[in-house]
Amino acid sequence: xxxxxxxxxxxxxxxxxxxxxxxxxxxxxxxxxxxxxxxxxxxxxxxxxxxxxxxxxxxxxxxxxxxxxxxxxxxxxxxxxxxxxxxxxxxxxxxxxxxxxxxxxxxxxxxxxxxxxxxxxxxxxxxxxxxxxxxxxxxxxxxxxxxxxxxxxxxxxxxxxxxxxxxxxxxxxxxxxxxxxxxxxxxxxxxxxxxxxxxxxxxxxxxxxxxxxxxxxxxxxxxxxxxxxxxxxxxxxxxxxxxxxxxxxxxxxxxxxxxxxxxxxxxxxxxxxxxxxxxxxxxxxxxxxxxxxxxxxxxxxxxxxxxxxxxxxxxxxxxxxxxxxxxxxxxxxxxxxxxxxxxxxxxxxxxxxxx
Amino acid sequence: xxxxxxxxxxxxxxxxxxxxxxxxxxxxxxxxxxxxxxxxxxxxxxxxxxxxxxxxxxxxxxxxxxxxxxxxxxxxxxxxxxxxxxxxxxxxxxxxxxxxxxxxxxxxxxxxxxxxxxxxxxxxxxxxxxxxxxxxxxxxxxxxxxxxxxxxxxxxxxxxxxxxxxxxxxxxxxxxxxxxxxxxxxxxxxxxxxxxxxxxxxxxxxxxxxxxxxxxxxxxxxxxxxxxxxxxxxxxxxxxxxxxxxxxxxxxxxxxxxxxxxxxxxxxxxxxxxxxxxxxxxxxxxxxxxxxxxxxxxxxxxxxxxxxxxxxxxxxxxxxxxxxxxxxxxxxxxxxxxxxxxxxxxxxxxxxxxx
Numbered sequence: 001x002x003x004x005x006x007x008x009x010x011x012x013x014x015x016x017x018x019x020x021x022x023x024x025x026x027x028x029x030x031x032x033x034x035x036x037x038x039x040x041x042x043x044x045x046x047x048x049x050x051x052x053x054x055x056x057x058x059x060x061x062x063x064x065x066x067x068x069x070x071x072x073x074x075x076x077x078x079x080x081x082x083x084x085x086x087x088x089x090x091x092x093x094x095x096x097x098x099x100x101x102x103x104x105x106x107x108x109x110x111x112x113x114x115x116x117x118x119x120x121x122x123x124x125x126x127x128x129x130x131x132x133x134x135x136x137x138x139x140x141x142x143x144x145x146x147x148x149x150x151x152x153x154x155x156x157x158x159x160x161x162x163x164x165x166x167x168x169x170x171x172x173x174x175x176x177x178x179x180x181x182x183x184x185x186x187x188x189x190x191x192x193x194x195x196x197x198x199x200x201x202x203x204x205x206x207x208x209x210x211x212x213x214x215x216x217x218x219x220x221x222x223x224x225x226x227x228x229x230x231x232x233x234x235x236x237x238x239x240x241x242x243x244x245x246x247x248x249x250x251x252x253x254x255x256x257x258x259x260x261x262x263x264x265x266x267x268x269x270x271x272x273x274x275x276x277x278x279x280x281x282x283x284x285x286x287x288x289x290x291x292x293x294x295x296x297x298x299x300x301x302x303x304x305x306x307x308x309x310x311x312x313x314x315x316x317x318x319x320x321x322x323x324x325x326x327x328x329x330x331x332x333x334x335x336x337x338x339x340x341x342x343x344x345x346x347x348x349x350x351x352x353x354x355x
Numbered sequence: 356x357x358x359x360x361x362x363x364x365x366x367x368x369x370x371x372x373x374x375x376x377x378x379x380x381x382x383x384x385x386x387x388x389x390x391x392x393x394x395x396x397x398x399x400x401x402x403x404x405x406x407x408x409x410x411x412x413x414x415x416x417x418x419x420x421x422x423x424x425x426x427x428x429x430x431x432x433x434x435x436x437x438x439x440x441x442x443x444x445x446x447x448x449x450x451x452x453x454x455x456x457x458x459x460x461x462x463x464x465x466x467x468x469x470x471x472x473x474x475x476x477x478x479x480x481x482x483x484x485x486x487x488x489x490x491x492x493x494x495x496x497x498x499x500x501x502x503x504x505x506x507x508x509x510x511x512x513x514x515x516x517x518x519x520x521x522x523x524x525x526x527x528x529x530x531x532x533x534x535x536x537x538x539x540x541x542x543x544x545x546x547x548x549x550x551x552x553x554x555x556x557x558x559x560x561x562x563x564x565x566x567x568x569x570x571x572x573x574x575x576x577x578x579x580x581x582x583x584x585x586x587x588x589x590x591x592x593x594x595x596x597x598x599x600x601x602x603x604x605x606x607x608x609x610x611x612x613x614x615x616x617x618x619x620x621x622x623x624x625x626x627x628x629x630x631x632x633x634x635x636x637x638x639x640x641x642x643x644x645x646x647x648x649x650x651x652x653x654x655x656x657x658x659x660x661x662x663x664x665x666x667x668x669x670x671x672x673x674x675x676x677x678x679x680x681x682x683x684x685x686x687x688x689x690x691x692x693x694x695x696x697x698x699x700x701x702x703x704x705x706x707x708x709x710x
Contacts, residue, residue, distance in 0.1 A: 048403050048429075052483060054476035055431040055586055058700025062479075062585035067602050069581035070701075071437060074403075074427045076410040082426060086441055093447035121409035124417075128407060226424035230417035231410055247422050345413025346425075 003091050004218040005352070006098075007032040007210030008320035013308030014174040015108045016204040021047055022063045025104050028206035029064065038096035040070040041087045043079035043103040044312035049118050050110055060102065076122030077267065078341030079103065080207070080315025081348025085224045091213040098213070103316030104206035115202050119311070122342035124232035134267070135199060137233050137343045139191035142270040145240035146193070149285030151273070153193060157184050158291055159269040160197040160305055167302025174203055174308030198269040203308035207317035217355035219326050221319070224350045225251035233343035242344035245278035252336070252351050256280045259296045260332040261325045263318035265340040266303040275338055279349075297332075300325055315339035315348055326354040358446050359573035360707070361453075362387040362565035363675035368663030369529040370463045371559040376402055377418045380459050383561035384419065393451035395425040396442045398434035398458040399667035404473050405465055415457065431477030432622065433696030434458065435562070435670025436703025440579045446568040453568070458671030459561035470557050474666070477697035479587035489622070490554060492588050492698045494546035497625040500595035501548070504640030506628070508548060512539050513646055514624040515552040515660055522657025529558055529663030553624040558663035562672035572710035574681050576674070579705045580606035588698035597699035600633035607691070607706050611635045614651045615687040616680045618673035620695040621658040630693055634704075652687075655680055670694035670703055681709040 011027045019027070021044075040060060048054040057070035075082040080103030090096040107115055116133045123132065145151055160179065167173035179197060187195040211221065227247035233239055256279065264279070266272035276287035281294060291298075301307040301321045304314060315337070322335035332354065339348045366382045374382070376399075395415060403409040412425035430437040435458030445451040462470055471488045478487065500506055515534065522528035534552060542550040566576065582602035588594055611634065619634070621627035631642035636649060646653075656662040656676040659669060670692070677690035687709065694703045 045409060048476055049407075049409075051480075052404075052476050053480065054400060054404075054429060055478075055697050055700050057430050057437075057583055058477070058586040058697060059479075061583035061700065062587075062590075067582050067584055067599065069440070070583045071441060072429045074409060074429060075412050082412075085424070086426060086444075089441075089445050089448040089450050091448075092450060093444040095444050095447060121403055121407050122413070123410070124414075125406075125408065227422050228412055228416035228425045229422055231413040232417075235417075244422065342410050342413060345410050345416065 002214050002217045003088050003221045004212050004214045005209055005220065005323040006212045008323040010172050010207035010317050010320055011205050012172045013203050013205035013310060017108065021051065021104055021106050022059065024204065024206035025060065025063050025102055028102065028208040032208060032210055034064065034100065036098055037068060037100050038098055039068060039090050040100045040102065041083040042070065042072045043083035043316060044072065044105060045074055045076055045079050046105060046107060046118055046311065049121065050106065075346045076341035077311040078315055078339045078346045078348050079312040081339030082226065082346065084315060084319055084350065085226050085348055087211050088221055088224050091211060099211050100208060101211065101316055102206060102208045103313035105310035105312040106204050107202045107310060108204050112202055122231065122345065127232055134343065135191045135194060138268045138270060139194050141233065141239045142193055148240055151288065155288035156193065156198055156269040159266065159272050160184065163266065163299055163303045163305035166300050167306035170301050170307060173302040173306055174201055175306045194268060200267045200304040200309040203310040205308060205310035205313050207313045207320050209316060209320050209323065219323050219352065219354050222351045222353045223252050224348065226348050228346050229344055231342055231345040242274055242278055242340065242347065244344050244347035245275060245338065245340065248347045248349045249279045252349055254336065254351050259334055259336050261297040261300060261322060261335040263299055263301060263321050264338045266299060266305050267309060269305065279338060319350055319352065322352045326352065357569050357572045358443050358576045359567050359569045360564055360575065360674065360678040361567045363678040365527050365562035365672050365675055366560050367527045368558050368560035368665060372463065376406065376459055376461050377414065379559065379561035380415065380418050380457055383457065383563040384455065387563060387565050389419065389455065391453055392423060392455050393453055394423060394445050395455045395457065396438040397425065397427045398438035398671060399427065399460060400429055400431055400434050401460060401462065401473055401666065404476065405461065430701045431696035432666040433670055433694045433701045433703050434667040436694030437581065437701065439670060439674055439705065440581050440703055442566050443576055443579050446566060454566050455563060456566065456671055457561060457563045458668035460665035460667040461559050462557045462665060463559050467557055477586065477700065482587055489698065490546045490549060493623045493625060494549050496588065496594045497548055503595055506643065510643035511548065511553055511624040514621065514627050515539065518621065518654055518658045518660035521655050522661035525656050525662060528657040528661055529556055530661045549623060555622045555659035555664040558665040560663060560665035560668050562668045562675050564671060564675050564678065574678050574707065574709050577706045577708050578607050579703065581703050583701050584699055586697055586700040597629055597633055597695065597702065599699050599702035600630060600693065600695065603702045603704045604634045607704055609691065609706050614689055614691050616652040616655060616677060616690040618654055618656060618676050619693040621654060621660050622664060624660065634693060674705055674707065677707045681707065
């Protein structure tokens with residue numbers, strides 16, 4: 001059996017003050033063939049806390065006018081990826097032949113201080129009590145990494161510059177514009193060593209994919225892998241790497257040298273450094289140095305940094321983006337996605353191939 | 356392949372002011388064999404809104420000291436049932452041979468007015484804006500039913516009296532005590548026709564089951580079924596029945612006459628009337644009349660009404676209770692569970708047998 005990605009779409013990522021979560025879901029699914037769906041999986045993190053709307057599976061039943069089984073999955077910023085994983089299990093179980101996976105999030109209606117607080121729902125109670133934000137948590141990791149391996153501001157800047165360059169050719173990106181060294185130099189400090197351009201933005205958006213169990217190969221999800229870990233990043237032996245990524249990457253059977261294109265979780269520029277090393281694209285301490293010479297196309301969408309990061313949608317958008325890249329580029333045969341929840345409390349990865 | 360329930364447990368349901376959600380999860384799982392688990396499924400509705408704790412899968416990774424795939428599922432009061440369904444799909448997919456399903460909820464730390472508001476996260480935005488509570492929604496349904504088929508207060512009272520009688524033999528029940536007609540007569544009116552004893556309580560608690568894919572039959576989940584519907588109850592053609600239950604019941608291949616024991620969703624006494632008719636235990640309009648002569652043992656746990664209703668835990672507890680009933684009663688061969696989300700926006704059912 002092959003798990004083929006037979007449809008993929010996303011809304012433009014950005015500020016959609018005039019659209020509801022239902023509007024975004026309708027927009028992401030309007031061009032997909034929704035006939036004969038057996039099940040639907042929805043990834044979302046914040047609807048219950050920003051809009052007081054739980055029971056999202058029921059909301060989707062209303063939105064798409066159906067009574068089929070619908071499942072609402074939450075795993076912080078990896079909610080979308082976890083929904084994809086469960087969708088593949090539904091197909092493998094033979095309970096379903098065709099499923100829809102939706103990732104959707106509305107974030108920009110809230111002030112950023114409130115969103116930063118709500119995102120910490122993915123962290124530990126102690127982190128919340130200490131008033132820690134995700135930006136500070138990842139900045140702390142970056143500093144520990146810098147102490148261990150060295151890390152300059154230009155190591156980070158090359159990533160944001162590249163992500164924005166990539167986004168220029170993605171009409172769905174939130175920030176499809178190049179940034180200059182001068183802009184970076186003038187960007188306000190957020191949490192040392194991160195300035196504004198090291199941080200992914202607050203974003204509204206939705207993405208959707210159709211997965212079908214088929215006899216013939218196509219653009220298909222070959223494998224998925226999931227790992228979990230404690231929410232508190234400081235509870236880990238070292239904080240400059242993410243064990244959940246390392247475990248998930250080890251479960252997938254692939255060689256980084258064979259990967260043509262990857263969508264990796266870059267909620268901060270430094271997060272991409274960790275991802276490259278944890279997945280095996282670069283030896284420990286070498287990702288920044290090797291970044292510009294990597295053979296694999298990293299984050300052609302612009303990544304979380306420049307395409308945007310509507311948290312529950314990101315994991316689905318990454319799979320949709322790799323499907324699109326494989327469809328559009330004759331030379332691409334193999335891609336991966338990598339989606340992290342919180343500061344590493346959960347991780348989803350997928351290996352996607354084209355026959 | 357058989358999906359055997361090889362372990363089942365629950366905490367005492369009730370007021371656990373001195374226990375955290377993690378404590379309840381540990382307590383529900385402490386006597387289960389957690390070795391060689393492949394995946395874990397967690398049903399919960401309110402942690403994100405009462406405790407600001409999302410990313411529950413990560414919290415469970417910490418609680419149970421593991422890095423395996425863990426999934427957090429929300430479907431309002433049917434969160435536990437939906438988690439069970441996905442767990443069976445994991446086993447059928449061969450991605451897992453042994454899984455743990457946990458349902459857990461902490462509710463009593465909040466004032467009841469706040470909990471009633473938060474439970475409406477399962478409803479529609481319009482229902483929230485109108486200030487509707489679940490009690491009022493179900494009371495409205497009861498009134499429409501009464502107009503159509505007739506429904507006296509004693510029709511409802513027989514159910515609460517029976518649920519409390521059942522709970523007397525369940526040491527895990529929140530209210531293991533009989534109630535008298537006098538107590539019922541003196542109970543305060545909540546929303547006509549419901550007085551206090553028509554309503555399930557606010558409850559803390561957790562339940563857990565182990566499911567294993569095995570060659571030999573045992574106490575096993577034969578089938579599960581799920582249906583979804585729009586969250587707003589008033590959007591349905593008639594409001595005195597729950598379409599999602601009817602659809603789920605139709606998907607299951609069973610005859611009500613063959614069911615020895617059932618755990619049905621009785622968040623209100625009237626909800627049980629609807630369930631009995633929607634599932635097929637009684638013809639439309641006849642459930643109250645037939646209730647006392649039903650061959651099937653209904654809610655031996657005491658049901659949501661007297662065992663308690665920690666919303667995300669209920670669907671798992673129902674499966675655990677049926678497994679226990681089949682294990683303890685030589686004459687019982689077949690049981691079902693029935694778990695409703697919101698006012699019928701989602702429904703999970705399971706058919707459980709003993710060889």
